[in-house]
Amino acid sequence: xxxxxxxxxxxxxxxxxxxxxxxxxxxxxxxxxxxxxxxxxxxxxxxxxxxxxxxxxxxxxxxxxxxxxxxxxxxxxxxxxxxxxxxxxxxxxxxxxxxxxxxxxxxxxxxxxxxxxxxxxxxxxxxxxxxxxxxxxxxxxxxxxxxxxxxxx
Amino acid sequence: xxxxxxxxxxxxxxxxxxxxxxxxxxxxxxxxxxxxxxxxxxxxxxxxxxxxxxxxxxxxxxxxxxxxxxxxxxxxxxxxxxxxxxxxxxxxxxxxxxxxxxxxxxxxxxxxxxxxxxxxxxxxxxxxxxxxxxxxxxxxxxxxxxxxxxxxx
Amino acid sequence: xxxxxxxxxxxxxxxxxxxxxxxxxxxxxxxxxxxxxxxxxxxxxxxxxxxxxxxxxxxxxxxxxxxxxxxxxxxxxxxxxxxxxxxxxxxxxxxxxxxxxxxxxxxxxxxxxxxxxxxxxxxxxxxxxxxxxxxxxxxxxxxxxxxxxxxxx
Amino acid sequence: xxxxxxxxxxxxxxxxxxxxxxxxxxxxxxxxxxxxxxxxxxxxxxxxxxxxxxxxxxxxxxxxxxxxxxxxxxxxxxxxxxxxxxxxxxxxxxxxxxxxxxxxxxxxxxxxxxxxxxxxxxxxxxxxxxxxxxxxxxxxxxxxxxxxxxxxx
Numbered sequence: 001x002x003x004x005x006x007x008x009x010x011x012x013x014x015x016x017x018x019x020x021x022x023x024x025x026x027x028x029x030x031x032x033x034x035x036x037x038x039x040x041x042x043x044x045x046x047x048x049x050x051x052x053x054x055x056x057x058x059x060x061x062x063x064x065x066x067x068x069x070x071x072x073x074x075x076x077x078x079x080x081x082x083x084x085x086x087x088x089x090x091x092x093x094x095x096x097x098x099x100x101x102x103x104x105x106x107x108x109x110x111x112x113x114x115x116x117x118x119x120x121x122x123x124x125x126x127x128x129x130x131x132x133x134x135x136x137x138x139x140x141x142x143x144x145x146x147x148x149x150x151x152x153x
Numbered sequence: 154x155x156x157x158x159x160x161x162x163x164x165x166x167x168x169x170x171x172x173x174x175x176x177x178x179x180x181x182x183x184x185x186x187x188x189x190x191x192x193x194x195x196x197x198x199x200x201x202x203x204x205x206x207x208x209x210x211x212x213x214x215x216x217x218x219x220x221x222x223x224x225x226x227x228x229x230x231x232x233x234x235x236x237x238x239x240x241x242x243x244x245x246x247x248x249x250x251x252x253x254x255x256x257x258x259x260x261x262x263x264x265x266x267x268x269x270x271x272x273x274x275x276x277x278x279x280x281x282x283x284x285x286x287x288x289x290x291x292x293x294x295x296x297x298x299x300x301x302x303x304x305x306x
Numbered sequence: 307x308x309x310x311x312x313x314x315x316x317x318x319x320x321x322x323x324x325x326x327x328x329x330x331x332x333x334x335x336x337x338x339x340x341x342x343x344x345x346x347x348x349x350x351x352x353x354x355x356x357x358x359x360x361x362x363x364x365x366x367x368x369x370x371x372x373x374x375x376x377x378x379x380x381x382x383x384x385x386x387x388x389x390x391x392x393x394x395x396x397x398x399x400x401x402x403x404x405x406x407x408x409x410x411x412x413x414x415x416x417x418x419x420x421x422x423x424x425x426x427x428x429x430x431x432x433x434x435x436x437x438x439x440x441x442x443x444x445x446x447x448x449x450x451x452x453x454x455x456x457x458x459x
Numbered sequence: 460x461x462x463x464x465x466x467x468x469x470x471x472x473x474x475x476x477x478x479x480x481x482x483x484x485x486x487x488x489x490x491x492x493x494x495x496x497x498x499x500x501x502x503x504x505x506x507x508x509x510x511x512x513x514x515x516x517x518x519x520x521x522x523x524x525x526x527x528x529x530x531x532x533x534x535x536x537x538x539x540x541x542x543x544x545x546x547x548x549x550x551x552x553x554x555x556x557x558x559x560x561x562x563x564x565x566x567x568x569x570x571x572x573x574x575x576x577x578x579x580x581x582x583x584x585x586x587x588x589x590x591x592x593x594x595x596x597x598x599x600x601x602x603x604x605x606x607x608x609x610x611x612x
Binding site: 010012013048049074076077078079092093094096097099100101102103104 | 498518520521522525526529544545548549551555557558560563564565566589
């Protein structure tokens with residue numbers, strides 16, 4: 001499930017991403033969260049893992065402020081959905097080593113944002129069960145236009 | 154310039170603040186920034202100093218991501234505009250002790266959000282000169298409705 | 307001295323930078339350091355402030371490992387030579403506020419790397435007097451080709 | 460698998476190591492990585508665990524910047540390949556205590572650099588599967604001349 005291009009190689013990073021994109025992603029995630037009545041925190045980072053947009057829906061738990069951002073950072077740093085790490089950890093054994101890493105949170109809900117075959121950022125969501133967090137993050141990721149609008153950057 | 158009520162006592166904190174309020178404040182700040190073509194980061198925290206909303210305008214410097222949040226946190230933690238600390242520091246002497254504080258950033262641009270005479274949060278802005286940051290933060294703070302809309306919380 | 311384009315606005319960031327570029331910059335810096343017999347640490351980061359290349363010349367002081375990187379990070383985060391902060395601090399008064407910032411080191415020797423009018427990274431040098439550090443950093447920055455070689459990215 | 464001398468005692472540390480050595484090690488590691496088309500980060504530290512040389516190959520994931528360095532630091536701090544810790548962790552039970560250590564990363568890919576029977580530093584590699592990281596680190600370690608060249612230090 002790591003992000004690979006058509007040649008099976010790891011994807012590149014690209015900086016073709018701006019606040020308007022982040023807002024589109026966040027809006028779609030928020031609609032999905034609101035539809036279910038889920039109080040969540042939504043964080044969106046750029047291709048360097050730096051925050052572009054973060055919003056906390058009313059009544060979201062405070063702990064999710066940091067977790068949402070960490071999920072997004074992890075997804076950019078390792079160019080894959082954080083679910084990969086959650087699944088690996090569940091298998092135990094060797095995979096417990098993930099718990100020894102200091103720049104990775106192994107929780108579903110962080111998803112890279114892909115445009116033109118490159119990682120332009122990530123969305124991280126926290127506040128409910130991790131599969132629900134991931135459902136909302138995916139709704140957000142799906143809203144990123146594949147190609148950037150002409151003249152927008 | 155610290156925030157005091159009509160009896161001269163320090164203000165209380167209040168939690169009468171939500172994401173809709175934060176958005177209203179952020180939108181006003183963004184409009185002021187955009188009017189001048191200033192690439193800035195805008196952060197809004199609640200009465201616990203916890204992030205509610207943060208957004209980075211296109212082409213804002215990366216260093217402002219952390220600084221904007223720190224300004225907002227400082228304004229809530231000490232219930233006063235961060236300019237108070239910048240001014241004090243400029244006087245030197247005893248005021249240099251401010252530099253020994255680890256949970257305070259002495260830079261203009263952080264302003265408490267006041268509602269019904271209580272501190273409900275703060276806005277922090279970074280990206281240009283600190284007086285310009287403060288101008289944008291003030292535009293945001295002015296947009297907070299003094300009374301919360303019926304049924305909004 | 308902040309990095310501005312021909313319209314007087316802050317420069318944009320760009321990711322048009324790779325390891326070959328970083329090596330060219332580092333080699334020029336190292337030659338300048340070696341010419342003077344200066345034991346130094348040279349750090350080069352990308353437009354997100356992330357390390358691309360770091361090298362410690364023989365007999366450089368250990369403290370410079372972290373300082374060189376911090377100078378480079380500061381130059382990217384605030385898109386200007388770190389000397390701007392050193393000079394401001396020397397004036398005292400209001401400028402002492404820089405000491406209250408946690409993501410900035412106010413030491414000469416960090417210089418943005420500019421290509422096609424955008425900040426693609428920075429070089430940070432530490433090990434001698436800060437003006438000597440800056441001299442070496444500038445020698446490195448001067449070695450960045452203004453345009454990237456065809457097909458290199 | 461911990462590093463022991465011919466008498467079965469833990470190895471000593473030695474400072475007979477310089478930047479030229481680090482470059483030879485890094486070059487061999489890079490060649491191995493490039494041969495496979497693996498985008499990786501390579502970090503080399505001295506006998507104090509302090510960075511001598513670090514380089515990020517194009518398109519390596521950002522998370523590997525910190526991980527590569529941590530692997531090298533771990534290998535020096537405990538004078539053994541980090542694979543020892545990964546293997547132990549895979550056995551579970553008592554070995555889970557490794558996860559409680561804050562100055563150790565239990566991931567294959569960190570290997571001590573040995574010269575004249577003493578630990579002079581370590582190489583850490585990150586970017587692909589941990590066994591591939593280790594393969595590249597080993598190629599680097601193998602390139603360290605057993606005896607230092609006359610006059611090199």
